[in-house]
Structure formats: C-alpha cells, structure tokens
Amino acid sequence: MNEATEQQHPIGIFLKVWLLLFVLSIFSYMVDYFQLQGYWRWSLILIFMVLKAALIMSVFMHFMWERFALQFILLTPLFAIAIFVVMMAWESDYIHWTRLAFLSFDSGG
Amino acid sequence: MNSTDAKTEVDAGRLSGMVTDWSADKQAFDMHWGKLMMWVFLLGDTFIFSLFLVGYMSVRMSAAEPWPPTSEIFAMELFGIHFPLLLIAIMTFILITSSGTMALAVNYGYRKDRKKTFLLILATALLGTSFVGLQAFEWTKLIVDEGIRPWGNPFGAEQFGAVFFMVTGFHGMHVTGGVIYLFIVANKVRRGGYDRDGYESVEIAGLYWHFVDLVWVFIFAFFYLW
Numbered sequence: 001m002n003e004a005t006e007q008q009h010p011i012g013i014f015l016k017v018w019l020l021l022f023v024l025s026i027f028s029y030m031v032d033y034f035q036l037q038g039y040w041r042w043s044l045i046l047i048f049m050v051l052k053a054a055l056i057m058s059v060f061m062h063f064m065w066e067r068f069a070l071q072f073i074l075l076t077p078l079f080a081i082a083i084f085v086v087m088m089a090w091e092s093d094y095i096h097w098t099r100l101a102f103l104s105f106d107s108g109g
Numbered sequence: 110m111n112s113t114d115a116k117t118e119v120d121a122g123r124l125s126g127m128v129t130d131w132s133a134d135k136q137a138f139d140m141h142w143g144k145l146m147m148w149v150f151l152l153g154d155t156f157i158f159s160l161f162l163v164g165y166m167s168v169r170m171s172a173a174e175p176w177p178p179t180s181e182i183f184a185m186e187l188f189g190i191h192f193p194l195l196l197i198a199i200m201t202f203i204l205i206t207s208s209g210t211m212a213l214a215v216n217y218g219y220r221k222d223r224k225k226t227f228l229l230i231l232a233t234a235l236l237g238t239s240f241v242g243l244q245a246f247e248w249t250k251l252i253v254d255e256g257i258r259p260w261g262n263p264f265g266a267e268q269f270g271a272v273f274f275m276v277t278g279f280h281g282m283h284v285t286g287g288v289i290y291l292f293i294v295a296n297k298v299r300r301g302g303y304d305r306d307g308y309e310s311v312e313i314a315g316l317y318w319h320f321v322d323l324v325w326v327f328i329f330a331f332f333y334l335w
Contacts, residue, residue, distance in 0.1 A: 008219060008220075009216065011192060011213065011216055013129075013152055013211075014209070014212045014216060016233075017206075017207035017212075017221045018191055018208075018212070020183070021205045021208070021209070022131075022202070022205060024199050025198075025205055026327070028330065028334060029201070031178050031199045031334060032194050032333075032334055033192075033193060033194075035180070037194075041334075045330050045334045045335060046330070048330070048333060049326055049327065049329075049330035049331075051149040052326045053326050053327070055325050056208065056319055056322055056326065058320075059212075060208055060211075060212045060315075060319045060322075060329055061315075061316055061320070064239050067126060067127070067138075067139070068124065068127045069127040069130040069131065069137060069138060069147065070127070070145075074148060074152055075155075077152060078155070081155075081156065081159045081163075084163055085163055085166065088147070088163050088166060088167050088215065089166065089170065089172055089217060091167065091168035092166065092167040092168075092169075092171040093170060093171075095167075095170075095171035096170055096171045096172075096173065099171065099173040099201060100173060100239070103173060
C-alpha cells in the first residue's frame with residue numbers, strides 16, 4: 001500500500017484551486033449581475049459550471065490522482081445520465097408543443 | 110511528434126494499469142474500503158440529484174406559462190443598492206470557502222497535524238451551519254414574503270415552487286447531514302482517534318463535503334442562473 005505517500009500533495013495546489021474557484025464564482029455571478037441574455041448567458045453559465053465542477057472533483061476530491069480503474073468506473077455511468085437528459089428534452093419539447101396547441105393559453109381561459 | 114507519442118504511451122499505461130488492477134489476484138481497487146464505498150455512494154447520489162435536475166428541466170421546458178424570474182425573486186437591497194441574486198451568491202461563496210477549508214483539513218490530516226485538522230474541519234462545519242441558516246432565511250422569505258408554494262406562486266409557472274423546495278430542500282438536507290458528520294469527525298480528530306485508526310476517515314468525510322459543494326455548483330448554474 002503506497003497510500004500514505006500517495007496522498008501527500010503540496011498545499012499550494014489546493015490554495016490555487018481555491019482561489020480559482022472564487023474567481024470562477026465571481027464570473028458566474030457577473031453573468032447575472034450584468035444581465036447577459038441568450039446564448040452568451042447559457043454558454044458562459046455552462047463553461048464556468050463545468051470548470052468549477054472539474055476543479056472540485058479533480059483536485060479537492062483527489063480524482064486526478066486516483067488510479068484509472070476507479071476513474072473509469074465512476075465516469076462511465078454518467079453517459080446514462082447524458083442519454084436520459086437528451087431523451088427527456090425531446091419529450092418535454094413535445095409536451096410543451098401539445099400544451100400550446102391544445103390548451104390555448106393566449107385566449108385567457 | 111514526440112509529445113504525442115509520449116501521450117499515447119501514458120494513455121496506454123493508464124488503460125493497461127486498469128487491466129492489471131482487475132486481473133491481479135487481489136482486490137481491484139487498492140484503497141481504504143470506506144473510501145471506495147463513499148465513492149459508490151456518491152455515484153448513487155449523483156444519479157439522485159441528476160434525476161431531480163432532469164425533472165426540473167422537463168417541467169421548465171414543458172411549462173406553458175413563463176418561468177418566474179429567479180434573478181429578481183432572490184434579489185436583495187443592501188445599503189440602498191439593488192443586487193440580483195445576492196443571497197445565493199453569498200451562499201455560494203460560503204460553500205466554496207468551506208470546501209477549501211475541508212481540502213486543507215484532509216491535507217493536514219495526512220500530515221498528522223491533529224490541531225490544524227481539527228480547527229479546519231470545525232471551520233468547515235461552522236461554514237456549513239451558516240449555509241443552512243441562510244437557506245432557512247431564504248425559505249422563510251420566499252414562503253412568507255413572496256407567497257411561493259409548491260403548488261403555485263404569483264410570478265408564473267406553478268411548477269417553480271415544487272422544483273425549488275424539492276431540489277434546494279434535498280441539498281439542504283445533505284448539507285445538514287454533512288455538518289453533523291463533520292462535527293463527529295472533528296471530535297474524533299480532537300481526541301486523537303485517527304492517530305490510531307489512520308486519517309483516511311477525514312478524506313472520506315472530505316469526499317462527501319466536496320460532493321455537496323459540487324451539487325451546489327450545478328444547482329446554482331441551472332436553477333438560479335439559467
């Protein structure tokens with residue numbers, strides 16, 4: 001077991017990631033503060049979200065230092081979620097269309 | 110050319126490392142059993158929160174009424190200045206700060222620095238407590254002042270309340286549970302229990318706490334900002 005030696009990471013990288021997370025959080029708040037809309041808003045929200053999530057997981061949760069066997073077993077199931085998101089997006093789009101077509105919201109009841 | 114060759118080699122090394130791990134005549138995951146089990150639990154929890162967020166996506170995409178403006182609902186006046194989403198931003202910073210203190214606690218734990226580890230976990234737990242406190246304040250404000258209910262609200266699509274209370278409530282429960290968990294671990298650090306049993310338990314508690322922060326990153330992006 002080389003666990004004890006494996007976990008001795010320099011403190012510096014944690015402080016840097018911490019600072020980076022602060023900066024990224026400020027950026028994502030700025031997206032709302034300056035009321036960006038449309039594709040700018042959505043893409044920036046997603047970019048900052050993915051960067052923050054990646055930093056927390058890879059460094060704070062030590063994921064980047066784990067063996068590939070664990071990384072593989074944890075990341076592959078996420079494809080199921082991605083497929084589910086796509087399927088539910090299609091479905092919801094369809095429900096939205098049926099509501100607009102048959103519930104006539106614009107007539108005021 | 111050389112660098113790509115080196116990269117391919119590293120990739121092949123990682124993959125063959127996995128084959129070795131699985132085919133060796135011993136446990137496939139060479140780590141503390143509790144850490145592996147925490148990862149398995151967190152993978153399950155990832156699916157639970159993903160289902161909540163996919164459910165949120167579905168009701169929001171299919172809602173015929175306009176979605177309530179979160180930016181304005183969670184806005185606050187401070188010194189006479191109007192800040193959109195201020196409370197949520199503060200909660201986000203509190204949670205990130207707590208994640209940082211927890212990461213340092215794990216690090217000092219492996220250095221067997223008992224006092225620093227204890228103080229850092231304690232700071233994490235207290236920041237978590239203040240997060241839950243702010244959330245209770247936020248819920249009170251929304252229920253009492255804004256009149257938001259799980260079945261309706263004055264701002265638009267009635268599904269908003271159901272999603273809000275379910276998603277943030279479930280996350281808040283995770284934070285509350287995490288705070289209790291951290292207080293227990295902190296107390297054992299203080300008593301020196303991990304000098305005997307090893308400091309892996311601090312890292313395992315850290316995994317849980319970072320995961321709670323990770324989930325908040327997604328809730329913040331999809332529910333509050335989107």
